[in-house]
Amino acid sequence: MIKSNKGLLISLIIPIVALALLVVYKKHVLSIGKEVILPITGYDPRDLLSGHYLIYTINYGVNSVCRGSSLKTKRPGYICLDYKTFSFSRPKNCKLYITGTCNRNRFEAGVERYYIPEKEAKNLEDLVNSNEASIVLSVPKNGKAQIKDLLIDGASWKNR
Amino acid sequence: MSQLEKLLSDWVLNDLITKEQAKKISHHEENKPSNSWVLYGFLILGALVIGIGIISLIAANWENIPDTVKLIIDFLLLIALATGSYISWKKKEHILFEVLLISFMVLCLASIGLISQIYHTGGKLYQALLMWSVITSAVAASSKRSLTPFIWAAGFFSSITFTALDSATFQPIFARHENSVLMAIPLLSALLAIICKKISGESGQTKSFRSWAIIGGMIALSAAETHLLRYRSMDLNIITFIPGYVFTILIVGGILISSEYKKVQKILLLLALAFYLIPFHLPMVPIQSKSVYAAFSIFTLSTMAIFLASLGLRGLFQIFLIILGMRFLVLYFQALGGLATTGFGLIISGVIIISMVITWNKYRLKITNWAEGLIE
16 A cells, blocks of 8 residues: 555654654653552462562552442542542542552552563562562552552562 | 476377477476465564564563663664665565565564563553554555555454453443444454555455455354344443444445446445344344344355355355355254254264265356356
């Protein structure tokens, strides 16, 4: 369909630029977002490790998260970290909130997975299971949080 | 002695061609460039293996490579493949161009995975595929063959299917209405095939969208037959059919304004479209039975087969006829399921299968010619 040199050049540049913008956006969120540290627990303690990443549940310190949402359908949800409340609509008067989805009473914000090197996987799984583990998030104004680091007993896992 | 030489000497012996003509044919075949499709296939396979190798190498040394270096290597590879594609296009090295193009597309998907790993994004595979298909749509449109757009379309259609069924935005609408989504996807593919045909004629993009319309249509009809029987009218939500209806209206418009089809061919296409849509709505009327679903599948396949024959597309016509034969066989097992479990039933089934194959082999050409002449 594309027959001109210029057309081909543009079609080849678009994905590279789009991917570069994705990296820039991710870096930008990490730099402008407000840093929040939240404790984590194993989603399934017997199987915290899934391939090359840890899957866990974040303790937002909020009661009744996703309560009242249908078991069958997904729904957008918001956790206000200022007042430790949950709502199905974007919270007003809340400066720091996390945007996510309620999926069968579980709040998913896209930050429930931490990629780890293969060699470190088992060791890190044991550390998370036997110590106080927490996740460092960068939360921008739109609430779309991004992972910054994984802490074991308050220190980055990379420094252990 | 090669197969061609055997054939040529046989034809010469039977006075079908002269010795001189046999020599000319042999010379022509020997000097023809090797089958580019075989070459193309192996080159793509090679490119994919190299790509997977690079990804494995990066993955195996994950912890030793800093994130920034990983990203730099990834972007350098992307730029190198894009440059290679562009140069091979300019030099008119078509096969190399396609191989580099497909490698570039695969690397784009791998790059999304890499970025996702580095920034710990917890997204789903269909979300990555959706992003990939959006950013590489123009790349797929640059291909001169069918395979690249075919692969792209596979990613695109699977990602929009799962977006409809799993994303927080659409899942509340389409949950438990998978059939509406399955009905709409082949229609979208058919619509894209019509648009591509209008823009670029019988291009690789047109062929691949047409193929996905057929494959998707078969999957959707099978799903409707097996799944919808359990439904009652109140279970169907008409809102979920709206995307399918919109695509249908646009397809009907495309068929009606098309100047390349005769009036009868347009009627056949519209009939096939109607027969395709009806099974998805059967739970709304109290005629829920396997044979009704089977009848509409057979009507859809038959009208499409006659339409394809009228266009002189013998290969596609014969594929449809084989599918039709298989559908009849399934119908037989559906109707006489109990009989098929007995020894007597199995003997009858075997006889039917053998008879169908023999009849098909014997009358294939006659059936094709008959179907082609139907419209005239």
